[in-house]
Amino acid sequence: MTDSSVSPASELRVVNLTVGFNGLQVLEDLSLSVRRGEFVAIVGPTGCGKTTLLRAMAGLTRPTAGEVWMNGTRVTEPGPERGLVFQEFALFPWLTVRQNVAFGLEARGVKESAWSEPVARHLQMVGLQGFEDYRPRQLSGGMKQRVAIARALATQPAVVLMDEPFGSLDSQSRCEMQSELLRVWEQTRSTIVFVTHSVEEAVFLADRVIVLSARPGRLVADLTVRLPRIRVRTGQEFNAVRAKVMELIQPSADPAGEM
């Protein structure tokens, strides 16, 4: 199936997407598109369906209505061109770091002789050289998420979907990981759709910030962040964008209350 109306620059498109579980409407008539190489962050109040949107993009959750298109092909199941990074890391505990990162390549039938180089390169990219033979349980949270990112990148997906990947990290490793992610993104130039509940994180990272409403999730705003990187979190302009996004999420909320 192809969509003739797709613009060449638009890689991932969500069209009139509605998702419900057992009569509970989670997403309602949502449409958005992501261009190639773009870093898009999705924010919204708790339970607004951010994760559901991401899972629908990944092909893990079937829409009730509407559709997801990837490069002109309708998404009906997971595919290696859309990598997913989970908040809970979802590493295979019985595999070493190296084997985890190689998993997607092996699933596609790539032999070790062929995957050892790209795996090593991606481990290097996330700064895990020297930890290749560790098991996930031996790593800190931040290191686990590096493995998960390297694993998602190793198959060279066109789009990397990230579901609150730094949500469970302490604030220091969180900041560190955000900078690392930007560096990796610069290197790979892959498209990133990044779900977070932290407005600060969204504004720090993304080219565009998509704001969803409370359940059922609808599109509230689509803001382009025109600040040069690397952004300064304490800067005046940064705070202005941040306050605006906060206002959009919860019109009455106190911006200082946000973590």
Added chain:
Amino acid sequence: MTRGRLRPSLEFVLVLLLIAACAPAPAASPEPVTVRVGYLLADLHHIPYVVAQDAQAGGGTSFFEQYGVIVQDAGGAPYPNGGVEMDHFAAGDVDVGLLGAPPAITKHLNAAVNTRIIAQVNALGSALVVGPGIETPQDLLGKTVAVPGHAAIQFFLLLTFAQEKGLDIGEITVVDMPPPDMRVKLESGEIAGFVAWEPWAADAVIGGAGTVLATSADIWPDHLDCVVAVDQTFASSQPDTVRRFLQAHVAATQWIQDALSQPGSDNYNHLLELSAEFTQRPTEVVEAAFANITFRSALDAEFGDSIRSYAVKLIEFGLIPPEKLTERGYSSVEDFADAYIDPSFLEGLATP
């Protein structure tokens, strides 16, 4: 049913008590004491216990009644083998019991069961019966042979037989089961042979299930078989009751000897009836079985020799480690036999 007969109902006991109270008391019998008696399952050797309870055999009142003894089956009795009966002695379930000499010796020495031998019951009366295909002792190698238990005289006879014939007992699979089950297992081919007390050997032969490879007389001529054992605590607290029990036992044994010496007599026929009912076998089976058993109650010089021989052989076969003798406080086999056989009750018998 045999059990019904041997377990007097409450009414029966009450009637007995009434009779005992009204009838002129034989000898000087005070309050009758109930004796809990252990014996083996459908073992024809133990027919004296049945006869002593029978009114007709006693000439109107049973021998036990005549001597002022009330008997009751001990808890769990009848037992599948003498080893189990010794366990019930140890548990305090049995006051007086009829059982083979080997279990009485083995469990007294190995496990310090506090018993004494006070009389004889019978000699001989077992046989090694084999199914089709077993013609020589060597044919038993690699086969399965059933015995009532490993402490039982039948296993002892099998060990003796194997030793005499130069067979390695380790190459014969010995299983234990109650003798009434053996014929069926022999017919089904599950076992190649068995050693059992009568009437189960005669039953299998008459029923065509097997043939006798060796009688117990072939294995050990005129060997001692069952004895009367008493719990030592009971014996010291109730010596008079034990004596009266033995009086009935001796009388019953005498009656059986007389009956068997007069085939066709009323007593002979009555004995066959009692035996058939006790073992649940046809009269022709028990009649044939009686030919292989010698009933005798006395503790003579040969009896002491037999007990010593058993002890020596049981130690030789490894069923009793030699150090158990000293552990139980005996300096030698002779010392043990002297202490373990207590003829005092039999010697002090009065006439009814």
Added chain:
Amino acid sequence: MKATWGIPLRSEGEAAPARRTGIRRLVPRILGLPSDVVIVLASTLVFFLLWQLTARILDNPYLPGPAQVGSALVEALTRPDFIGFTMGEHILSSLSRIVYGYVLAAAVAIPLGLLAGWVRPLETFLAPWVEMTRPIPPLAWIPFAIVFFGTPLDAVFIVFLASFFPVFLNTLSGVKSVEPLLLDAARTLGARKTFLFTRVILPGAFGHISTGLRLGLGYAWMSIVAAEILGVKGGGLGIYLWTMHEVGRFDSVFAGMVIVGVLGLLLTRGISFWRVQETT
């Protein structure tokens, strides 16, 4: 997976649960031994003291004391018994019976458990059979086994029954316990059915399967000794226990029980697989 009885106290190389540290601190380090070793030694000592005390109070050869059992143990290990079997022969007999039944049970239970965990209707179909058969003690089948199988297949059948259910049920729950998140992750990485099964389901269920195998072996061991006592015949530890009981050698019975216990422990410990760590 937590430490359970029969599993070494400190096998994991992981920090002990926090609530233990307080108690462990109370135990002095003796001769530089780790405190857990000291506790185990103390526990053993208390066990023998209680045993000795009970035996002395009861003063009954039906409960021999440690010294008598010790010398009976030496006798059992150095002298053939009165049937002419050495202890080694008894042990080999029991073990060889277990091998067939247990391997057969594992060979059926693991594939069936994997399949039932993967294919929902099969699980539903098998559930009534399993639920009805499982509560029946394997030993209840002995009369049936003796008549329909005969020596030595009767023993194999009993061992099969004893070890089948723990292996099957643990395999089944192993498959079902594989985190959906890991399946999602594998699918987004491009894994299809076969790859998913061999690379995620199988290793994900491995911890449960090895637990099932260990439990199954324990049950097999218990069932074979009991089956030998109850009627399955031909030489073996159960036969040894039974014949020694029959002739009143209770010191040897206890020596046999010690051997059964130690071997059971060694057997279940012998099956050590790598343990799957819990995901974060």
